[in-house]
Amino acid sequence: MKFIASFDIGTTNVKGLLVNRDGGLSYEHNVPLALRQEPQRIEQEPGQWFQAVAAIAAEWFRGGVHPQEIGLISFSGQMQDCIPVGGKMEALRPAILYSDSRAGEEAARIIEELGADSIRQAVENRMDGTLTFPKILWLHRHERELYNQTVSFLISSKDYVIAQLTGRFVTDPTSASTTGCMNIRTRSWTQEWFRRLGLDSGKMPAILRADEIAGTVHAAAARQTGFAEGTPVLCGIGDAGAATLGAGVYRPEELYAYIGTTGWIASAAARPADSGTGIFNLAYVEPGRYINIAPLMNAGNAHQWALELFCGEASEGSSPYDEMERLIGAADRRSSEVIFLPYLNGERCPVQDEHASGCYIGIRPSTSRQDMAAAVLEGVALAMKQMLGLGAREAAPGRLTLIGGGAGSRVWCQIIADIFQTEVSVPSESQFLPCLGAALLGFRQAGWGGEYQDLTGLLRTARQCEVFSPDPAIAEHYQGKFEKFLKLYPALRPVF
Incomplete structure (x- = not known):
């Protein structure tokens, strides 16, 4: 074979x-x-x-x-x-x-x-x-x-x-x-x-x-x-399990984030977490192993919505995706006060409300297309940060592994690093890691390897990664946005 x-x-x-x-x-x-x-x-x-x-x-x-x-x-x-x-x-x-x-x-x-x-x-x-x-x-x-x-x-x-x-x-x-x-x-x-x-x-x-x-x-x-x-x-295995294996996460408390159409922050665990917080518990690849996953209903779909809204007609020789990267790269993220709630399809975690919707807060006459496009990706990142406090982990890890198609947006990776104020590590060919995780399931059958702990460890050491470092100059600004973000859903819930 x-x-x-x-x-x-x-x-x-x-x-x-x-x-x-x-x-x-x-x-x-x-x-x-x-x-x-x-x-x-x-x-x-x-x-x-x-x-x-x-x-x-x-x-x-x-x-x-x-x-x-x-x-x-x-x-x-x-x-x-x-x-x-x-x-x-x-x-x-x-x-x-x-x-x-x-x-x-x-x-x-x-x-x-x-x-x-x-x-x-x-x-x-x-x-x-x-x-x-x-x-x-x-x-x-x-x-x-x-x-x-x-x-x-x-x-x-x-x-x-x-x-x-x-x-x-x-x-x-x-x-x-x-x-x-x-x-x-x-x-x-x-x-x-x-x-x-x-x-x-x-x-x-x-x-x-x-x-x-x-x-x-x-x-x-x-x-x-x-x-x-x-x-x-x-x-085979459901996408969250495959992504967890592909991210090289198997030992308890190891953590990563995934951005696909939807998204999640997840860690391997020895026991289920309190589901009352909105965390979802999944059986992992072997009995007695679990994945504690904080799911986002809105991640890459929010990016796609913004792309179609702001960059539906790209300039000649440029794709809408590239246009979106340039548009957000031109935003003044250090001063913009615009905040976007990314609940386009309702939300499951940390907000549990199928009637919640997306909305902008803080639009002024000076607000630009760049600001509004950047706010969409910031909104998803702020929702991801909110989920860190749901489990045992109260602060950002020293480094966050980010996988999925959304990790292909370099400007989004930088936004996440700046909002979390932690290094974001993006493995090469990140969008294919769920495929790799699914393939690992066959290594025993093929006689190519043994324990999953060893196989995932080899993945982590062998892969090439691009690392995005946080900008400390923007930390205070984003902390202020995060504190406002936490207040918005409770205030708007009666409207929803």
Whole structure:
């Protein structure tokens, strides 16, 4: 075996690459995805996930890679989805994505029936309408015929692709942690809850270890993708788990931040954190290991909104992204008083309010486009800083590892360093680290490595990083903005 093929199936694109036994990355490819958005409703067609994986594989084989050189396929994927699949492995409707909050009434019914304390003791997370369990109940109430036709409700985008490749319905404990119906300690479905709510627990996928082989590529999938028939396919891991592995974070109290379409600040832990603060607890790759994650509903999506608003028509020879970098780079960040609340899709942490919205505060006649664009990225960074105080860590770490597509914005990295007043370390090819994390799951199967603690340690020492140092001259200004930022949501909550 020469390569492990690894895919990260996100919201806006699918990334794929090949990883060798030294952790080297090659043949990176990226396929964009389409999204359907309405107020409180965000959906995606699952078929395009599989099509994107097949398109990336086709590029590899056209580029000279032989299917037999790929000895294993692994996945990372967006979690907390609700993907109803029928008996012929077909998606019965568009997937209801993690950021879709239509099932608020169903979440309230679940809490009334089961009790908030019993829910928290089992799953170690608060129940809300973005979780998969309330979404399944929503389908049972509003699309009953489709519910009855469903053979399995899948949780992660990668679960759907694995089903297409192997014919099996599986998920991993990290993804299952986002459903609201898995006992996080036993890593099993809370079957009694389904019975009490009139639902069928038999429609849930099998929970396998992330590094367990889910099945092999069957003949039809081999014809569609070009992978060799019989190639083993791992169960894989939800995107937050893959990102944590890719960031080299495995030991308790190690910390990193991720900026994708959504974002988070997360640390590895030996026990679940208090979910009452808004922190989300995930089962990690091995039993007895957890990820304490403070999730942001609004991160890269806020950047994209600002880009389209301020840089929708880039100058000739320049991309909107480059134009955005120049625009914010020209802002006077040392004096601007504009503050942006980044709650474009509501928020889950540290604010727990699906009705919260984005807004600007402090606009004056002198306010420029540059100031307003910069304020959007500052707003996300200020929300990230607010989340540091939710757990045991009250202050910024000596160095913050930053990964995800948002880390490709150098001006954003500098803003985060200045607001946190700490060094920000961005690994090279940061956007592909979830793919690398998913690939690490296969190293034992391939005979390429042993313990995850050792593998993540090698990642940290071997990778190249760009480091952004904070500007102490702007520290007092940003501290003042942060103190105002903390007051804004409580003051505006009645308006929302």
